[in-house]
Amino acid sequence: MSMKITRRTFLKISGATAAGTVIGGLGFDLSPAVVYAQELRIKGAKETTTICCYCSVGCGIIVHTDAKGKVINTEGDPDHPTSEGSLCAKGITLYELVTNPKRITKVMYRAPYSTKWEVKSWDWTLTEIAKRIKKSRDAVFMEKNAKGQVVNRCDGLAGIGSCHINNEEGWLYQKFLRSLGIVSVEMEARL
Amino acid sequence: MSDCILIMGSNLAENHPIAMKWVIRAQEKGAKVIHVDPRFTRTSTKADIYAPMRAGTDIAFLAGMIKYILDNNLIQKDYVVNYTNAAFILGPKYDFSDGLFSGYNPDKRAYDKSSWTFEKDEKGIPKKDLTLQHERCVYQLLKKHYARYDLDTVSSITGTPKEDLIKVYEAIAATGKPDKVGTMLYAMGWTQHTVGTQNIRTASIVQLLLGNIGMAGGGVNALRGESNVQGITDHSILFHIIPAYNPTPRASDETLSKYNEKYTPKTADPLSANWWSNRPKYMVSYLKSLYGKNATKENDFGYGWHPKLDDGQNASWMFMFDEMLKGNLSGFICLGMNPACSSPNANKAREALSRLDWMVAIDLFETETTNFWKGPGMNPSKIKTEVFLLPTASSIEKEGSITDSGRMAQWRNKVIDPVGEAKSDGQIVHEIYMKVKALYEKEGGKSPDPILKLKWDYAVNGKVDFHLVAKEINGYDLTTGKLVVNFTKLMDDGTTSCGNWLYSGSYNEDGNMMARRDKTDPTGVNLFPKWAWSWPVNRRILYNRASVDLNGNPWDPKRAVIKWDGSKWVGDVPDGGWPPLATGNGKLPFIMKPDGVASVFGPGLAEGPFPEHYEPLECPIEKNPLSSQRINPTIALFKEYSHTTCDPRFPFVATTYRVAEHWQTGLMTRYTPTLIEAEPQMFVEISEELATLRGIKNGEWVRVSSPRGEVKAVAIVTKRLTPLTVAGQTIHQIGLPWCYGWLVPKDGGESANLLTPTIGDANTVIPEYKAFLANVQKIPTKKAKS
Numbered sequence: 001m002s003m004k005i006t007r008r009t010f011l012k013i014s015g016a017t018a019a020g021t022v023i024g025g026l027g028f029d030l031s032p033a034v035v036y037a038q039e040l041r042i043k044g045a046k047e048t049t050t051i052c053c054y055c056s057v058g059c060g061i062i063v064h065t066d067a068k069g070k071v072i073n074t075e076g077d078p079d080h081p082t083s084e085g086s087l088c089a090k091g092i093t094l095y096e097l098v099t100n101p102k103r104i105t106k107v108m109y110r111a112p113y114s115t116k117w118e119v120k121s122w123d124w125t126l127t128e129i130a131k132r133i134k135k136s137r138d139a140v141f142m143e144k145n146a147k148g149q150v151v152n153r154c155d156g157l158a159g160i161g162s163c164h165i166n167n168e169e170g171w172l173y174q175k176f177l178r179s180l181g182i183v184s185v186e187m188e189a190r191l
Numbered sequence: 192m193s194d195c196i197l198i199m200g201s202n203l204a205e206n207h208p209i210a211m212k213w214v215i216r217a218q219e220k221g222a223k224v225i226h227v228d229p230r231f232t233r234t235s236t237k238a239d240i241y242a243p244m245r246a247g248t249d250i251a252f253l254a255g256m257i258k259y260i261l262d263n264n265l266i267q268k269d270y271v272v273n274y275t276n277a278a279f280i281l282g283p284k285y286d287f288s289d290g291l292f293s294g295y296n297p298d299k300r301a302y303d304k305s306s307w308t309f310e311k312d313e314k315g316i317p318k319k320d321l322t323l324q325h326e327r328c329v330y331q332l333l334k335k336h337y338a339r340y341d342l343d344t345v346s347s348i349t350g351t352p353k354e355d356l357i358k359v360y361e362a363i364a365a366t367g368k369p370d371k372v373g374t375m376l377y378a379m380g381w382t383q384h385t386v387g388t389q390n391i392r393t394a395s396i397v398q399l400l401l402g403n404i405g406m407a408g409g410g411v412n413a414l415r416g417e418s419n420v421q422g423i424t425d426h427s428i429l430f431h432i433i434p435a436y437n438p439t440p441r442a443s444d445e446t447l448s449k450y451n452e453k454y455t456p457k458t459a460d461p462l463s464a465n466w467w468s469n470r471p472k473y474m475v476s477y478l479k480s481l482y483g484k485n486a487t488k489e490n491d492f493g494y495g496w497h498p499k500l501d502d503g504q505n506a507s508w509m510f511m512f513d514e515m516l517k518g519n520l521s522g523f524i525c526l527g528m529n530p531a532c533s534s535p536n537a538n539k540a541r542e543a544l545s546r547l548d549w550m551v552a553i554d555l556f557e558t559e560t561t562n563f564w565k566g567p568g569m570n571p572s573k574i575k576t577e578v579f580l581l582p583t584a585s586s587i588e589k590e591g592s593i594t595d596s597g598r599m600a601q602w603r604n605k606v607i608d609p610v611g612e613a614k615s616d617g618q619i620v621h622e623i624y625m626k627v628k629a630l631y632e633k634e635g636g637k638s639p640d641p642i643l644k645l646k647w648d649y650a651v652n653g654k655v656d657f658h659l660v661a662k663e664i665n666g667y668d669l670t671t672g673k674l675v676v677n678f679t680k681l682m683d684d685g686t687t688s689c690g691n692w693l694y695s696g697s698y699n700e701d702g703n704m705m706a707r708r709d710k711t712d713p714t715g716v717n718l719f720p721k722w723a724w725s726w727p728v729n730r731r732i733l734y735n736r737a738s739v740d741l742n743g744n745p746w747d748p749k750r751a752v753i754k755w756d757g758s759k760w761v762g763d764v765p766d767g768g769w770p771p772l773a774t775g776n777g778k779l780p781f782i783m784k785p786d787g788v789a790s791v792f793g794p795g796l797a798e799g800p801f802p803e804h805y806e807p808l809e810c811p812i813e814k815n816p817l818s819s820q821r822i823n824p825t826i827a828l829f830k831e832y833s834h835t836t837c838d839p840r841f842p843f844v845a846t847t848y849r850v851a852e853h854w855q856t857g858l859m860t861r862y863t864p865t866l867i868e869a870e871p872q873m874f875v876e877i878s879e880e881l882a883t884l885r886g887i888k889n890g891e892w893v894r895v896s897s898p899r900g901e902v903k904a905v906a907i908v909t910k911r912l913t914p915l916t917v918a919g920q921t922i923h924q925i926g927l928p929w930c931y932g933w934l935v936p937k938d939g940g941e942s943a944n945l946l947t948p949t950i951g952d953a954n955t956v957i958p959e960y961k962a963f964l965a966n967v968q969k970i971p972t973k974k975a976k977s
């Protein structure tokens with residue numbers, strides 16, 4: 001969903017304050033240059049709204065992407081009623097997070113007793129994970145407990161995380177874990 | 192909206208800066224801002240009143256406030272009498288003496304709560320004395336219980352100077368007038384204690400006495416730490432609950448009807464809505480969302496397939512890692528978490544990971560957890576644990592909703608595809624499930640039904656459509672195939688499905704309510720009812736019928752949340768649409784409570800119906816000044832782990848916290864250049880007096896140690912911490928951030944959780960990160976670095 005407010009109207013709303021500071025600090029008016037420079041960086045960019053990934057104040061962020069779909073800028077969403085365009089130190093660096101060169105972009109595998117990572121394919125990895133899950137589950141799955149009560153539980157497996165995934169993802173994750181019989185399901189709210 | 196804002200157990204200005212903006216805005220309109228904290232922080236700099244305290248003594252601090260309010264008769268009486276259980280009369284067997292309530296069993300470290308119950312009349316309705324004079328009414332017992340918390344005693348426990356206590360108590364108690372409102376904001380500074388839940392309870396009692404719950408600008412507000420911790424709690428990735436706060440079934444709940452019988456509360460009072468009486472509808476609809484057509488009346492809607500805990504089994508975090516350490520877990524799925532740094536006693540958690548056969552880790556970056564096998568003290572060639580590390584999408588590379596601290600679910604749009612070969616967490620879960628399912632279909636195995644009978648139909652061309660998941664959560668009328676409008680349409684006969692009744696109404700035939708961006712606000716109290724969507728049923732302030740009197744008129748017309756206009760409620764979505772109580776056809780406002788009123792007397796918690804001060808497990812004084820019970824008598828003790836108390840080797844009270852630039856264990860922010868430059872390394876804050884005592888200069892590297900481990904840190908010698916006088920002795924406090932770890936940056940230092948104890952709250956088992964004992968020593972060599 002694209003924003004209805006344009007970059008230009010945003011600058012009209014909030015740019016004037018920033019420009020005022022510039023005049024105060026340097027003694028001459030840089031505001032046209034600042035506005036021009038800011039416009040160049042995101043000229044023709046597509047605006048998409050999101051909500052910050054850090055704390056749960058739920059601040060609005062606009063993400064700018066260029067014609068090739070590359071993220072070129074992120075900034076506070078002035079239309080958002082909670083944050084009104086403001087962001088904290090973390091929220092304001094969302095661009096550095098999502099475009100971070102240190103992100104993992106391939107599946108990695110560490111074999112038992114190995115000293116290093118190996119790059120693997122998704123298909124190999126998912127197949128191997130499914131085998132591990134099945135082996136572990138089949139080894140310890142308990143249909144009935146010592147009292148003979150039906151429990152359909154798997155105490156030898158655990159799954160944790162995460163409260164920064166989306167609701168829909170969380171719903172799927174807990175549904176999946178519980179379908180395996182896992183009861184050791186926990187996440188950050190416990191900590 | 193508020194007249195008085197108490198920030199306690201939180202450093203709002205640094206950890207939730209944009210929320211602080213609204214506090215400042217209230218302050219500019221005349222609100223008094225109070226900060227109570229062991230450390231003078233940026234939040235304190237903005238406060239009208241700052242009061243220091245010893246970490247772990249919040250109950251004593253707030254209990255003194257209860258006494259102050261009662262002694263000076265500052266309660267909002269109409270609210271207290273009509274909307275709380277203050278007038279209810281307790282049975283004669285209820286008692287409290289020397290730190291223990293009636294019914295304690297020291298062997299079980301638990302209570303028989305049968306004496307914590309109300310006397311009932313012939314209809315089964317609790318007896319009341321609306322004059323609050325009966326000697327066994329809750330109000331009188333409350334008064335008796337808190338009579339011990341006089342200013343001298345409270346000051347001696349908390350270390351807070353008496354004059355500061357009085358200033359804080361006066362300011363907050365002034366909001367007991369109907370047209371005054373106070374709010375309380377807390378974070379992990381209240382929860383991460385062996386008495387965490389009771390800290391919140393004490394605050395709730397204060398707010399109820401002052402009539403501040405349900406009001407605009409009122410309440411007891413959790414400042415939650417992660418973007419969707421509210422939503423994921425609602426969806427219950429927690430051992431003790433299944434989605435929407437239904438208890439996880441136990442082995443003795445053998446059938447759905449037994450489950451419903453046990454957990455569905457009953458009331459004889461026609462004035463009580465007792466909303467949880469709808470639980471059977473929510474359970475059947477939940478099971479229909481799990482198993483679809485495979486859930487039938489004949490098979491108890493698949494209830495038997497659902498995993499069940501043994502009675503008394505606790506599978507919470509510390510117990511889980513304890514089992515892992517003992518080698519009782521073979522496999523572990525770790526999605527977007529870093530337990531190697533976030534677990535208490537983190538060295539033990541790291542050791543536990545080495546006892547696994549395999550771990551699947553799903554993350555944006557390598558972490559101290561994914562790489563634990565090559566961490567400090569680890570020899571990879573001796574560690575069997577197989578690790579699969581799966582690259583996940585960032586928050587802008589997928590779509591879906593997250594729920595903020597105010598229960599508002601906001602939809603996030605997908606901006607770009609995941610980078611490289613990364614996939615969204617939801618897509619990864621889907622693909623693993625499909626592989627596991629195929630394996631069971633092909634090979635059979637132990638009890639395949641719970642996997643094979645699962646309804647799992649979200650993929651279009653192999654990709655999860657998150658709108659379909661959101662719709663499953665909202666729920667369907669299965670006879671028409673249409674989305675239900677909200678949870679009032681859910682049934683217990685299998686004709687509706689709903690993944691989470693609280694979210695029913697979030698995505699119905701009118702569309703995706705969570706994606707709305709209309710900023711109109713007819714209420715004038717910043718509710719923005721058409722911006723995104725809040726659970727339940729888009730209600731923005733819970734228990735809002737407590738914000739009006741018996742005739743439906745707001746206690747404070749200047750900030751009306753709802754109002755009865757003679758034929759209907761206007762304003763926020765009311766907590767049930769019944770007319771005002773004075774009409775004779777109304778219902779009491781606290782609809783989730785079986786009695787319809789809020790609990791000044793709360794028999795639900797493990798430690799007792801009235802919060803009582805107990806010392807942290809690791810405390811610097813030998814005796815609890817109030818009773819012979821030094822620590823919470825109902826906590827699980829984890830005796831095989833290292834703990835200490837009143838120990839000259841670890842003489843200082845330590846606490847942990849976050850900083851503005853880092854988030855949780857720092858695993859996203861430590862990779863962010865701007866942020867790691869701003870806060871590059873581990874530090875410890877110590878007072879000038881402690882620095883003199885230990886011969887430490889500002890900026891020097893020091894060693895901080897506890898019975899569990901040690902970390903190196905740069906000493907920040909500061910006036911922000913001052914020694915306190917506690918029980919006649921001088922107590923020093925130190926503070927450490929917990930956002931660092933050995934992996935990145937290379938010389939940034941280690942996690943403060945190497946120091947924290949394995950011990951938790953008696954109800955939630957949240958670890959006591961916020962108060963433990965430690966030592967600080969200078970590192971002799973000048974070149975000492977981590």
